[in-house]
Each structure stands twice: as structure tokens, then as C-alpha cells.
Amino acid sequence: MIYCGIDWAEKTHDVALVDDSGQLVAKRHITDDAAGYKILLDLLAEYGDSEDEPIPVAIETSRGLLVAVLRQGKRQVFAINPMAAAQHVGDPAFVGSAGFLTQAFFDYRDRHSVSRKKSDPGDALVLANILRTDMAMHRPLPDDSDLARAIAVLARAQQDATWNRQQMANQLRSLLREYYPAALDAFATWTNGLCRPEARELLKLAPTPARAARLTRTQISAALKRAGRKRGIDADTERLREALRVDWARQLPLVEEALGKQMLALLGQLEASCAAADDLAKAVGEAFPQHPDAEILLSFPGLGVQLGARVLAEIGDDHTRFADARGLKAYAGSSPITRASGKKSSITRRRVKNDRLNHAGYLWDFAALTASPGAKDHYRRRRDKHGDWHASALRSLFNRMVGQMYHCLQHGERYDETLAFPLPLEVAGSAAA
Known part of the structure; x- marks a missing residue:
């Protein structure tokens, strides 16, 4: 059997084949273009690569055009990133079959070289030997459908845009606190605060406290209407006018003007972050319902279109990817x-995981507390009887919901509250009586 290792780079790649x-x-040195990809495929075909018996490939990334070319057909592609293994990053492509990160790439390199110097051809050889010796310990890239991969791109981009939007809002809030606290006080009653279009319109109209104090009712009302407000305009106009005229400490005039220009830049x-998040959310809303698993995921309490798409993006639609529910939970x-050593043992939370899926799970279970009586009872029982903190109780609920989700996806069933959270025996007995 032949094994292939590819040391990936931005412009060129080193390829090594071992028996x-x-x-x-x-071995070959190929360019990152169509000609280089053809050389690679021809080389694999020369050494027995076929549709029925493709040569497995180990590469240092899970993305890009080269990976897309290699994933065509039935070929197994293993993404083994040395930095991810060394830094314990919970990326889905780098998690082993048992749920743990693969062995550090540098340990493999030291088997073949004592100098500890990096060599691209040598790293390609090491990658090929990883498959030869330990292929069973590594997870190939999942065989997801094209639609699932497209949803993954959109859902992750929307999640990144949401995080970027919050980061920009935090920077803007920090700046306003330095010279314009009246604006923060005026927008405090609104959900999402500075991310609201009304807040952004008013800040463009009055970037400094001096200009805010001169705003008329007509100007404030017009700003609210430009932001899309339909109701409650008069009441908010009066409240905002009074809040923006409250006497606060002020910066020197020139400094205040300079800070106002900095604020407008932020x-x-x-605004660009908000527009990107909204546009990507719309794209996710159009793509996700088309997937066959969407109906099952949306049947779970607390899972909407955006969160459901994020969950699908991370677990994929290859239902053979996880051997059992334990693998998905890990x-x-x-x-x-x-963890046990001698007479000592400890039970702790997992730090090596898919961070995106874990973050989506936290939001999912937080929403499920109000959408599912069984989820709320499970949470209260963990808090009251087991003494869990809030995060631990949510993690326990997430663990249970993940197991239920695995079962439903494997059997093509929708979520059933009575099966997911059956009544305790004493409660069921009293109800029957």
C-alpha cells in the first residue's frame, strides 16, 4: 500500500509517497495551480491510485483548492496541522477518532531527524509515515454533502461576523465612555445597544456632546425614522433629547472634536460589521432549511435557524462520522x-473540543431552558441536588441534548419531549393515580 504526505505552503507544495x-x-515539488494539481494526480495514478482503491493523503490543512481536488471521489484526506496539535486547538479537522487531538507532529519529526531543523521535503515524508504507522489514530475529513459544506461556510462566516460586530461595539463603547457617557446612558434601554440602527443614526448626527445638546426634536425624530422605527417615535424622541442634554463632565473642545472623529471611524x-452579519444571516436562512437534517434540528427546543446551521456546520451530515453518541459528546x-493516576483520579471538563460547536451549545441550552420544561427541570436538578454551578449545569444539559440529537439524526426522527425527558417514577405514579 502507498501513503502520501503533502507539506502545504502558500505557493508550492512538497509531496512524498512511501510504501x-x-x-x-x-517525491515531487509542485506549484499551487492547476498544472501542479495535475502533476500530483498523475503521480498518484502512477503508483496505483484509482477510484476503487485511492491512496490516502495526509496534508497540513483542511481547506483550500488543493484539498478540494484531493477530496474528489472516495479518497481519504487526513488534515494534520502541526501547530494545532502543539497548541491544542479544538478544530474539527484535527480531532482524533476517540475525541482527542492527534499526537504532536513534532514527535513524529524527531523520529527521523535529530537536528530538529525544519525541512519541507522531510515534513512531507513524515506526514506520509504518520499514515503508514498511525492512520487508525487519525480522523479523515468527513464525507459531507456539498450543501452541508456550503452551509458550514456560511454559518461559520456569520458566527465570525457576529463576534466581529460585538468586538467593534465594545471598542466603540469604551471610546464613548471616555468623552460621551450621555450617549451610552441614552441607548442603555435598547436591546443590543450600540448595534441598533437608531443608535448608529444618532451618533452620526451628533458625534460629540456639544452637537448632541443642540439636537432638536425634529432631527431626533427624523433619525429614528431613517433607522426604520415605526412606533413609539414621539416618546423615544423626548427621552433621548433629555438624556443627551444631561450635564456630564466634558473634554476640552479640541480634544472632544478629535474623539468625535475617531468615534465616527469606529x-x-x-456599520460594516452589522451589515455583514445581517447579510450572512439572511444567506444562512435561505440555505439551511434546504438541508434534509434541518427539520430534525429545528424540532429541538432552543434551536433556531442560525444556531441550527452552526450545529450542522460543525457535525456535518456524514452520519458515519461518529461511531456512537459518546464520540459526538467528546x-x-x-x-x-x-483522569486517573495511581490512587488519584479527577473528573474535569474537556478543554480539547470543537470550540464553535461548544459555543453554539451554550447558547442552545440557555434558550432551551425557556422552551423545554424537561430541560429546565434537568437544569434545576443539577443546580439544587448536585450543587452544580450555572456553567456546569448547562454543560450537563448540553451533554444530554447532544445524545438525543445523535439518536434523532441516526434514526431520522424529530425531537419528542416526552421521550427526551420522561417523568420521574414517583411523579408518573402520582399522575396515574
């Missing part, structure tokens, strides 16, 4: 991990 004995049988970045970081 069962670890002997180097071929405001432009925030991947999501919801199940605890037990």
Missing part, C-alpha cells in the same frame, strides 16, 4: 473527562 515498509518511492467599521466538549 508499507516506509521506503520513499517518489462607527463606520461597526467532540462537542460536553462530556466530562476522567
Whole structure:
């Protein structure tokens, strides 16, 4: 059997092929273009690569055009990133079959070189030997459908845009606190605060306290209407006019004007972040319902279109990816991990996990507390009887919901509250009586 390793770079790649004995049988230096990809595919075909028996490939990334070319057909592609392994990053492509990160890439390199110097051809050889010796310990890239991969791109981009929007809002809030606290006080009653279009319109109209004090009712009302407000305009106009005229400490006039210009620059970045998040959310809303698993995921309490798309993006639609629910729970970081050494043992939360899925799970279970009586009872029982903190109780609920989700996806069933959270025996007995 032949194994292929590719040391990925921005412009060129080094390729190494080894046989069962670890002997180097071929090596190439290819460019990152169509001509280079053809050379690679021809090289693989020369050494027995076919549709029925493709040569497995180990590469240092899970994305890009080269990976897309390699994933065509039935070929197994293993993404083994040395920095991810060394830094314990919970990326889905770098988690082992048991839910743990693969062995550090540098340990493999030291087997073949004592100098500890990096060599691209040598790293390609090491990657090929990783598959030869430990392929069973690594997880290939999942065989997801094209629609699932497209949803993953959109859902992750929307999640990143949401985080960027919040980061920009935090920077803007920090700046306003330095010279314009009246604006923060005026927008405090609104959900999402500075991310609201009304707040952004008013800040563009009055970037400094001096200009805010001169705003008329007509100007404030017009700003609210430009932001899309339909109701409650008169009441908010009066409240905002009074809040913006409250006497606060002020910066020197020239300094205040300079800070106002800095604020407008940050405001432009925030508006771009808000527009990107909204546009991507719309794209996710159009793509996600088309997937066959969407109906099952949306049947779970607390899972809407955006969160459901994020969950699908991380677990994919390859239902053979996880051998059982335990593997998915470990991947999501919801199940605890037990470490034992001699007479000592400890049970702790998982730090090596898919961070995106874990974050989506936290939001999911927080929403499920109000949408599912069974989820709320489970949470209260963990808090009251087991003494869990809030985060631990939510993690326990997430662990249970992940197991239910695995079952539903495997059997094509919708969520059923009575099966997911059956009544305790004593409660069921009293109800029957």
C-alpha cells in the first residue's frame, strides 16, 4: 500500500509517497495551480491510485483548492496541522477518532531527524509515515454533502461576523465612555445597544456632546425614522433629547472634536460589521432549511435557524462520522473527562473540543431552558441536588441534548419531549393515580 504526505505552503507544495515498509518511492515539488494539481494526480495514478482503491493523503490543512481536488471521489484526506496539535486547538479537522487531538507532529519529526531543523521535503515524508504507522489514530475529513459544506461556510462566516460586530461595539463603547457617557446612558434601554440602527443614526448626527445638546426634536425624530422605527417615535424622541442634554463632565473642545472623529471611524467599521452579519444571516436562512437534517434540528427546543446551521456546520451530515453518541459528546466538549493516576483520579471538563460547536451549545441550552420544561427541570436538578454551578449545569444539559440529537439524526426522527425527558417514577405514579 502507498501513503502520501503533502507539506502545504502558500505557493508550492512538497509531496512524498512511501510504501508499507516506509521506503520513499517518489517525491515531487509542485506549484499551487492547476498544472501542479495535475502533476500530483498523475503521480498518484502512477503508483496505483484509482477510484476503487485511492491512496490516502495526509496534508497540513483542511481547506483550500488543493484539498478540494484531493477530496474528489472516495479518497481519504487526513488534515494534520502541526501547530494545532502543539497548541491544542479544538478544530474539527484535527480531532482524533476517540475525541482527542492527534499526537504532536513534532514527535513524529524527531523520529527521523535529530537536528530538529525544519525541512519541507522531510515534513512531507513524515506526514506520509504518520499514515503508514498511525492512520487508525487519525480522523479523515468527513464525507459531507456539498450543501452541508456550503452551509458550514456560511454559518461559520456569520458566527465570525457576529463576534466581529460585538468586538467593534465594545471598542466603540469604551471610546464613548471616555468623552460621551450621555450617549451610552441614552441607548442603555435598547436591546443590543450600540448595534441598533437608531443608535448608529444618532451618533452620526451628533458625534460629540456639544452637537448632541443642540439636537432638536425634529432631527431626533427624523433619525429614528431613517433607522426604520415605526412606533413609539414621539416618546423615544423626548427621552433621548433629555438624556443627551444631561450635564456630564466634558473634554476640552479640541480634544472632544478629535474623539468625535475617531468615534465616527469606529462607527463606520461597526456599520460594516452589522451589515455583514445581517447579510450572512439572511444567506444562512435561505440555505439551511434546504438541508434534509434541518427539520430534525429545528424540532429541538432552543434551536433556531442560525444556531441550527452552526450545529450542522460543525457535525456535518456524514452520519458515519461518529461511531456512537459518546464520540459526538467528546467532540462537542460536553462530556466530562476522567483522569486517573495511581490512587488519584479527577473528573474535569474537556478543554480539547470543537470550540464553535461548544459555543453554539451554550447558547442552545440557555434558550432551551425557556422552551423545554424537561430541560429546565434537568437544569434545576443539577443546580439544587448536585450543587452544580450555572456553567456546569448547562454543560450537563448540553451533554444530554447532544445524545438525543445523535439518536434523532441516526434514526431520522424529530425531537419528542416526552421521550427526551420522561417523568420521574414517583411523579408518573402520582399522575396515574
